[in-house]
Amino acid sequence: MGDPARQLTVDTPPAAPTTHQALLAWVEEVRQLTQPDDVVWVDGSEAENRRLTDGLVASGTFIRLNPETFPNSFAAFSDPKDVARVEEQTFICSADEREAGFTNNWMDPVEMKAKLTGLFTGAMRGRTMYVIPFVMGHLDAEDPKFGVEITDSAYVVTSMRIMATIGTAVLDRMTELDAAFVPALHSLGAPLAAGEADVPWPCNEEKWIVHFPEERSIWSYGSGYGGNALLGKKCYALRIASVMARDEGWLAEHMLILKLTSPQDKTYYLSAAFPSACGKTNLALLDPTIDGWKVETLGDDITWMRFGKEGELRAVNPEAGLFGVAPGTGWHTNPNAMRAIAKGNSVFTNVALTDDGGVWWEGMTEEVPAHLMDWQGRDWTPDMDHTAAHPNARFCTPIDQIDMLAEEFNRPDGVELSAILFGGRRKTTVPLVTQSRDWANGIFMGSTLSSETTAAAAGEVGRVRRDPMAMLPFMGYDAGDYLKHWLTLSAAADQARLPKIFLVNWFRRTASGGFAWPGFGDNARVLKWVIERLEGTADAVETPIGFVPTGESLDLTGLDMTPAEVEAAVHVDREEWDVELASIEEWYARFGDSLPDALQAELDALKERMSAH
Numbered sequence: 001m002g003d004p005a006r007q008l009t010v011d012t013p014p015a016a017p018t019t020h021q022a023l024l025a026w027v028e029e030v031r032q033l034t035q036p037d038d039v040v041w042v043d044g045s046e047a048e049n050r051r052l053t054d055g056l057v058a059s060g061t062f063i064r065l066n067p068e069t070f071p072n073s074f075a076a077f078s079d080p081k082d083v084a085r086v087e088e089q090t091f092i093c094s095a096d097e098r099e100a101g102f103t104n105n106w107m108d109p110v111e112m113k114a115k116l117t118g119l120f121t122g123a124m125r126g127r128t129m130y131v132i133p134f135v136m137g138h139l140d141a142e143d144p145k146f147g148v149e150i151t152d153s154a155y156v157v158t159s160m161r162i163m164a165t166i167g168t169a170v171l172d173r174m175t176e177l178d179a180a181f182v183p184a185l186h187s188l189g190a191p192l193a194a195g196e197a198d199v200p201w202p203c204n205e206e207k208w209i210v211h212f213p214e215e216r217s218i219w220s221y222g223s224g225y226g227g228n229a230l231l232g233k234k235c236y237a238l239r240i241a242s243v244m245a246r247d248e249g250w251l252a253e254h255m256l257i258l259k260l261t262s263p264q265d266k267t268y269y270l271s272a273a274f275p276s277a278c279g280k281t282n283l284a285l286l287d288p289t290i291d292g293w294k295v296e297t298l299g300d301d302i303t304w305m306r307f308g309k310e311g312e313l314r315a316v317n318p319e320a321g322l323f324g325v326a327p328g329t330g331w332h333t334n335p336n337a338m339r340a341i342a343k344g345n346s347v348f349t350n351v352a353l354t355d356d357g358g359v360w361w362e363g364m365t366e367e368v369p370a371h372l373m374d375w376q377g378r379d380w381t382p383d384m385d386h387t388a389a390h391p392n393a394r395f396c397t398p399i400d401q402i403d404m405l406a407e408e409f410n411r412p413d414g415v416e417l418s419a420i421l422f423g424g425r426r427k428t429t430v431p432l433v434t435q436s437r438d439w440a441n442g443i444f445m446g447s448t449l450s451s452e453t454t455a456a457a458a459g460e461v462g463r464v465r466r467d468p469m470a471m472l473p474f475m476g477y478d479a480g481d482y483l484k485h486w487l488t489l490s491a492a493a494d495q496a497r498l499p500k501i502f503l504v505n506w507f508r509r510t511a512s513g514g515f516a517w518p519g520f521g522d523n524a525r526v527l528k529w530v531i532e533r534l535e536g537t538a539d540a541v542e543t544p545i546g547f548v549p550t551g552e553s554l555d556l557t558g559l560d561m562t563p564a565e566v567e568a569a570v571h572v573d574r575e576e577w578d579v580e581l582a583s584i585e586e587w588y589a590r591f592g593d594s595l596p597d598a599l600q601a602e603l604d605a606l607k608e609r610m611s612a613h
């Protein structure tokens with residue numbers, strides 16, 4: 001109360017820094033509904049960020065890391081019940097239930113609005129309401145995709161500042177264009193009574209992550225965690241954007257983008273869709289173990305794609321930061337990510353802390369520190385039977401801290417893709433790599449993509465589920481219509497320039513239980529085979545599901561692995577595939593009449609090839 005700066009904001013509410021009428025009206029409507037103590041228009045500046053992070057340190061949400069080893073970096077520890085996306089509580093509220101499709105939770109939008117209006121009433125009492133203007137993709141794109149997130153979480157503001165382009169420049173451009181924007185409303189659902197002390201990670205037991213696709217709006221309640229609360233990311237750039245993309249003729253996908261340069265100095269751009277916590281960030285930042293091949297990064301999680309004027313498929317990354325899985329990211333598996341993190345300016349969530357004010361997680365270093373503070377604030381020693389970091393602990397780091405960021409990252413029109421990889425986490429059945437027979441067959445591969453569930457979403461871990469194009473939790477509309485959109489969009493493209501589609505599985509196990517493939521930097525060997533297939537120079541074996549490498553066609557130079565072991569890693573086992581085909585049939589049956597005929601035909605043809613195998 002005695003703080004003169006605070007007194008000033010209470011007495012003289014700052015004038016809104018925009019004349020955008022629709023935005024002003026929405027902000028006022030939300031202010032009246034949620035009843036915050038004050039309203040702050042986020043400008044995105046360094047000074048503002050310093051004020052916010054100082055405040056978060058003072059309130060106990062952030063622990064400032066050792067500035068010598070992790071400059072301008074902070075650790076946050078969530079409520080143990082708020083550690084991942086909540087798919088059960090994520091809704092697509094289209095007017096018509098059919099539009100949401102069988103993969104989404106649905107509720108009537110009028111009913112949902114009424115419910116949320118109740119929950120948001122007074123939800124920001126005792127807190128500050130932040131207004132964050134942001135753009136996904138380039139501010140100078142042909143048709144910039146604006147959004148405004150209103151949130152009562154300063155953690156969300158500092159994280160959004162890393163993950164998206166936010167602040168004054170965005171707001172000015174939005175105002176100048178009188179542009180449409182996606183209103184994205186977020187509240188922790190933890191109002192404070194007068195004089196009530198705050199907790200380090202306010203949230204609510206009850207969580208609702210809700211999308212209104214026709215209105216292109218988002219309401220998120222009760223969670224402070226990344227995918228639920230940083231609304232530019234999954235909620236906008238995937239769920240809402242997938243609906244925009246359907247209507248406007250493009251694609252919003254859960255994909256990384258990388259640039260690959262061969263020893264002959266030829267460049268290729270690849271994208272890859274793997275479900276959450278299945279290796280996108282690691283592949284995007286790959287450090288090749290074979291000589292002469294170079295990887296540069298364009299994106300690690302979300303890709304927007306459209307067919308260009310010449311019928312080529314172009315891709316951009318709409319994000320500005322990495323929100324990466326910490327465990328398993330280490331100096332020996334992903335040195336490029338580690339170097340980016342070490343530059344600082346990062347927010348870590350649910351990692352462990354070292355005694356000298358640094359961070360640690362399982363897999364960061366081979367040597368395990370003798371003592372840590374675990375993600376729940378308890379003393380931790382290596383003999384304990386729980387992990388020090390939460391399995392879905394995350395680092396949030398500006399993407400331009402990656403040394404290997406490709407210069408094309410800054411191109412508003414993106415890059416032309418040569419290949420698309422679909423991949424999942426499967427212990428058995430699915431070969432290390434398979435080239436599809438053609439584009440439609442590749443879409444079939446994507447549509448039947450499967451993976452064992454991970455800690456990135458709340459719920460059981462390790463259960464095999466179908467995850468079309470790794471978009472199961474992110475399609476903003478009917479899954480059958482989504483697959484149809486892939487098929488119809490590409491029908492008009494230059495067929496000769498369509499990217500080649502491959503299915504990969506870094507996670508296959510051997511009979512003795514170990515990984516059948518070393519993965520990480522050695523995945524460059526698979527990328528090399530992919531490129532050589534595009535160039536027509538690598539051998540392959542035709543199997544019922546597609547083309548797999550011969551034992552000799554994968555470059556094993558310097559690797560302690562034999563061609564016979566490669567053959568085992570790409571083996572198509574008839575018995576396993578009989579089970580798989582039955583499971584795919586069950587999956588396709590769930591689409592009902594919304595399954596595209598072309599994909600049913602792919603399944604029928606695969607069954608026939610398999611029965612002759």
Ligand SMILES: Nc1nc2c(ncn2[C@@H]2O[C@H](COP(=O)(O)OP(=O)(O)OP(=O)(O)O)[C@@H](O)[C@H]2O)c(=O)[nH]1
Pocket residue numbers: 274275276277278279280281282283300301323324325327328329333363456506507515518519520523
């Ligand atoms: N065995 C093996 N594990 C891998 C490989 N690539 C990634 N992983 C592990 O998979 C986990 C998740 O990897 P990420 O690259 O962060 O996954 P992601 O797809 O970017 O995840 P989201 O950010 O949730 O979308 C980490 O624990 C990695 O160590 C690989 O090639 N082989």
Ligand SMILES: O=C([O-])CC(=O)C(=O)O
Pocket residue numbers: 084085225226227228233234275276277301323456457
């Ligand atoms: O959205 C999140 O919380 C993290 C993420 O990238 C994913 O789960 O795919």
Ligand SMILES: [Mn+2]
Pocket residue numbers: 254275276277301
């Ligand atoms: Mn992701």
